[in-house]
């Protein structure tokens with residue numbers, strides 16, 4: 001079969017061109033340094049399909065707005081599957097399946113079970129509570145006069161938020177173990193940026209055992225409850241356990257630990273990296289900070305939060321969040337396997353090939369975002385809506401596996417940043433400071449990124 005823009009037939013299509021790189025190591029260094037901009041460069045030079053030599057492995061990449069759109073089409077669904085990308089993680093947890101590793105009808109069924117628990121519906125009626133949890137966590141870890149390691153502090157905050165949202169308590173004593181387990185799993189098993197033997201390291205084994213202990217505890221707590229949770233307060237845990245009781249073949253006992261701890265795997269790095277990047281972008285652009293401070297101060301001055309109006313009442317902050325997610329996406333590419341032979345961008349992709357879908361490439365293209373390297377929080381206003389162009393904006397992925405936690409993540413991001421900029425005066429280490437980034441396990445600010453808490457604004 002051939003994709004819409006490919007006039008070439010399968011028989012005539014040639015393999016995607018190999019990107020020129022260094023002898024032996026190919027493009028390994030360039031890709032490791034800045035995968036997002038490396039893909040943009042390749043896209044500009046080679047088109048929407050190309051291959052990259054990384055340590056002798058030839059990765060197939062399809063990229064750009066074409067690739068982003070393709071993921072959402074019926075053809076994309078037929079041509080791409082997710083199993084291989086996530087299967088090692090399923091095995092590591094001793095589970096039978098997971099949402100990200102399934103496709104088709106099974107994926108639909110699992111997504112339906114988890115939809116409510118992963119969405120902002122799960123915190124309906126509890127926005128004020130989540131705002132308070134956020135404030136408490138910030139007050140504890142962001143001390144006036146200190147230099148705060150931003151990513152680490154944000155990781156602790158996310159665990160506080162997700163723990164309270166899901167189970168009503170915060171597994172603080174497990175935060176280090178959750179962080180370590182996720183670091184190894186994502187680095188070695190999912191993004192494969194680190195060697196397999198690392199999974200034997202005692203540090204990982206200890207952390208994984210503790211994470212399993214946490215999962216078992218969550219299940220035991222649920223089973224020890226005296227009465228069922230009322231419908232309006234049901235969380236992901238309730239929905240998963242109900243589904244297990246209803247259909248133990250679909251949700252077997254052996255999958256529960258992975259399902260209980262799944263939100264941490266999905267939410268910890270993604271939210272922590274994104275909020276940390278927002279701290280940087282807003283402080284780096286001094287014209288933006290006072291406008292956001294005025295907006296969040298006015299928001300909190302109004303008193304109890306109006307949940308229906310929450311996102312609409314912070315347009316500048318949301319502009320800054322969306323703009324940061326454009327320039328610092330945590331998912332530069334999505335990984336899939338070719339489900340059949342097909343043609344993309346005039347080139348042949350063979351069944352079984354591992355494919356990187358470079359959906360973030362348009363984020364850096366002037367044709368979608370004029371002066372694309374410029375941080376401009378007004379791009380998302382109704383008048384400009386640059387992100388609404390077809391295929392232009394994909395921070396939460398594309399197609400059937402688009403982030404299921406998107407609506408919840410949007411609220412958590414806004415709450416975190418609103419509280420942070422409302423409560424503290426922060427500054428970068430120096431006026432000319434330029435952010436160092438990391439690419440493993442997920443792209444984002446380096447762990448060494450620190451900011452100074454100059455003072456307290458509001459409590």
Ligand code: HEM
Pocket residue numbers: 099100101111118162263264266267270271274330331334335395396397398400401402403404405406408409
């Ligand atoms: C800044 C925050 C976040 C970003 C940028 C983000 C991004 C993404 C992306 C790009 C994917 C697609 C991966 C793929 O196609 O292979 C994804 C999937 C997913 N995300 Fe998020 N995510 C965020 C936060 C969260 C949170 C807080 C949760 C839940 C607690 C969550 C739950 C999920 C789930 C369950 C999936 C799998 C969906 C499926 O396979 O059907 N995410 N996310």
